Amino acid sequence: MLIATKPRSSGNYLYIRPTMIGTQAQLGVQEPKTALMYIIITFMPVMDTPAGGMRLHTSPEDMVHAWVGGFGYAKLGANYGPSLKCIEAGASNFFVLWKRKDGRKELIVAPLDDKLIMDAVTRRSCLELARERLGDNIVITEHKYSIDGVIEADSEGRILEAFAAGTAFFICAVSQIHHHGKDINIPMGPENEPGEVTKKIKSRLFDVMYSKTQHEWGVVIPEKE
Structure with missing residues (x-):
């Protein structure tokens, strides 16, 4: 909360x-x-504006973040770690904007159906705002995908931007993923700022949180002196 x-x-x-x-x-x-x-x-x-964007590492082959039938969906200390599957970025959810092979833009995040990740409020807010603001031009998808799919999209020049969303880092652009000794460099905006979609989702949620715009999620409680 x-x-x-x-x-x-x-x-x-x-x-x-x-x-x-x-x-x-x-x-x-x-x-x-x-x-x-x-x-x-x-x-x-x-914490959401590190110079040059957030840099992520995938886990070694002998480690796993969460498993079907486990407790990845719950808020436990054991869940804070990286993974070979594209499900979470440490203590936050991982979103990728890429071009599909049919040419359409897609914002993709791991689904909740196998209970590998939490139904986090920041994740849910990003999805709802993306569908509300960007759904006419971008396909918003909750679907399983792997680091191999990200590597393939990178080799074909289809990755447009990526960001992590969570409590601590709010919404933070991701500029690089280090996987088994190799770097996947993810495009950023001008002067290493967040990409266009990341910036739109982040600014909209920021305005809701700080009552800069009226929204059903924002409840203002007057502060007593």
Whole structure:
């Protein structure tokens, strides 16, 4: 959950995270008999504008991020890591804008049906805003795809831009993926700024979060002095 603060500079916000941990004395693969529930409130700095865009690494062949029947859909510490499948970028979801082989532009992100990733609020917001604002010109797709598909699209010059979307990094352009010793360089906008689609989705969601535009998602609570 995100709540926009009254920041000195736009881009800061409070991150509110309900948390539960087992508190019994021993460790084991079982449900804990005692637990502690608490809420973390953290002031988040601006993290979505790294110079030259975000650079990602895929996982080694002997590691896996999540698996069917596992808990990739839940908010657990074990889920924070890279993957060979194009599902998440560490602690955020990974979106690619490319040209399909039929020439149409497509914004693609991994689906939720196999419960490998969470139904995250930033992911959902990006999809809804993309369909609302860009659906006439771009196919918005939730579909399985792999790093091999990204490599093929890169070799054919079909990748247009990419971004990661999540709580900490908000919406951050991705400029490179390092995979097994090789770099996949992803186009950025002029002067290494986010690409056109990334910028449109990010600016729209930013305006909603900070009440710069009226939207059903934005609820303003007056602050008492």
